[in-house]
Amino acid sequence: MDTDIPEGMGCGNWDIMAAVGLDDTVECRFWAWQTSTGWWDCLTFQIWDDSQWLQNFRKCKATFLELCELFSPALKPRNTKMRAALTVEKQVAIALWKLATPDCYRSVRNQFGVGKSTVGTAVIQVANAISDVLLSRVVTLENVQVILDGFAAMGFPNCDGAIDETHIPNLAPDHLANQYINRKGYLSMVLQALVDHKGRFTNINVGWPGKVHDTRIFRNSRQFEQLQEGTFLPDQKITIGDVEMLIVILGDPAYALLLWLMKPYTDSLDSSKEQFNYRLSKC
Numbered sequence: 287m288d289t290d291i292p293e294g295m296g297c298g299n300w301d302i303m304a305a306v307g308l309d310d311t312v313e314c315r316f317w318a319w320q321t322s323t324g325w326w327d328c329l330t331f332q333i334w335d336d337s338q339w340l341q342n343f344r345k346c347k348a349t350f351l352e353l354c355e356l357f358s359p360a361l362k363p364r365n366t367k368m369r370a371a372l373t374v375e376k377q378v379a380i381a382l383w384k385l386a387t388p389d390c391y392r393s394v395r396n397q398f399g400v401g402k403s404t405v406g407t408a409v410i411q412v413a414n415a416i417s418d419v420l421l422s423r424v425v426t427l428e429n430v431q432v433i434l435d436g437f438a439a440m441g442f443p444n445c446d447g448a449i450d451e452t453h454i455p456n457l458a459p460d461h462l463a464n465q466y467i468n469r470k471g472y473l474s475m476v477l478q479a480l481v482d483h484k485g486r487f488t489n490i491n492v493g494w495p496g497k498v499h500d501t502r503i504f505r506n507s508r509q510f511e512q513l514q515e516g517t518f519l520p521d522q523k524i525t526i527g528d529v530e531m532l533i534v535i536l537g538d539p540a541y542a543l544l545l546w547l548m549k550p551y552t553d554s555l556d557s558s559k560e561q562f563n564y565r566l567s568k569c
Contacts, residue, residue, distance in 0.1 A: 324399075325397060325398070325399070326376060326379065326397075326398050326399065330379070331375070331379075334347070336348075342383065342386065342387075343379070343382045343383065343386060344382070344386045345382070350375075350378065350379070350382070351375075353378055353420075354374050354375050354378050356415075356419055356420065357374060357378060357412065357415040357416075357419060357420075358374050360411075360414070360415040360418060360419060361374045361377050361378070361411060361412065361415055362374070363377075372400065372404065372408065376398065376400075376408075377408045377411065377412060378412055379398070380394060380398050380400070380404075380405055380408040380409070380412075381408050381409045381411075381412030381413065382412075383397065383398075384405065384408075384409050385409070391405045391406060424487070425487045425488065425489065425490055426488060427446075427488045427489070427518075428482075428488070430446060430519065430520055430522075430533075433445075433446050433447065433482045433483055433488075434446060434522075434533070436482065436483030436484065437483045437569055439483075440483060440565075440568055440569050441565040441568060441569065442536065442565050442566060442568075442569045443524060443526070443531070444522070444523075444524045444531050444532070444533050444534060445533070445534055445535070445536060445548075445569060446482075446519055446533050446534070446535055447480040447481060447482055447488055447489075447535045447536070448480070448481055448535065448536045448537070448569055449478065449479070449480045449481075449504070449535050449536070449537050449541070449547075450478075450479065450500075450537070450538060451476050451477060451478045451479070451500050451503065452476075452477050452479070453468050453470070453472075453474035453475070453476060453477075453496050454474055454475045454476075454477055454492075455472060455473065455474050456473060456474060456475045457473065458473050458495070462495070464497070465495040465496075465497050465498075466495045466496045466497060467496060467497055468496030468497060472496075473496060474495075474496030475492065475493060475494065475495065475496060476492070476493075476494040476495070476496055476498060476500075476503055477490060477491075477492045478490065478491040478492070478494075478500075478503055478504060478507065479491075480509065480535060483569070489509050491503065491507040491508070491509065499540070500540040500541065501540060501541060501542060504541065513535075513546055513547075519532075519533045519546070520533065532545055532546050533546065534546050534547060534548045535547055535548075536548050536549070536566050536569055537549050538550070539552055548566060549566075550562075550563040550566055550567065551563055
């Protein structure tokens, strides 16, 4: 049966047509706003030099392509009946642009010629890929002896790292805002990091509200459990004078003094304590 459908028929009338059995004669087609992708497809990906990539994506194009190759299995595009999937390169570019700039989703959408929800999806999927694929390759203890030698050369023997925390400004739910106000008076989330002698992350713990004290965060971390159990670092001791010394990490006065965690002296200092504090602070 042929059925003529008036051009001005509203969207709500499609339901009526389905109810009376006329839907078989209607071809269902999906649509999307027409957008321009020329900025990314032509200008950015084909013409920009490394200085422009570094300025806007915080990495050169070669590093960007290496990331895309690493993330490819996790971000493999799948076409749907609605539209062709974004390439891995475009997904990673959208996420990096959003993470590197203060632009809102609407602005990123216009920049890359995609929908606003597509921007959100790309950011989440790439963030998951970073966590699942990249984190273990970048944040790692690697060769402990190299780290020990590095700190020894700086003046502190049998040391495997320095630990501290930094506050990342962020927004917080209105009903929990007071939990995110840190001691400096702004909303933040805490990143705890252990770094080696070159300042490279070897362990991280992120997510605590800014109001929480450093010691509480540390004692509730998986790293603390492993250090207490003796599974995080090798059982390698040295003897200094008549004292047997475990491999240690270094912290500021906010941390508790432990067999495997050294902190500065805070009481009256003689020359030997001043020298100790100087070396610890340097490392």
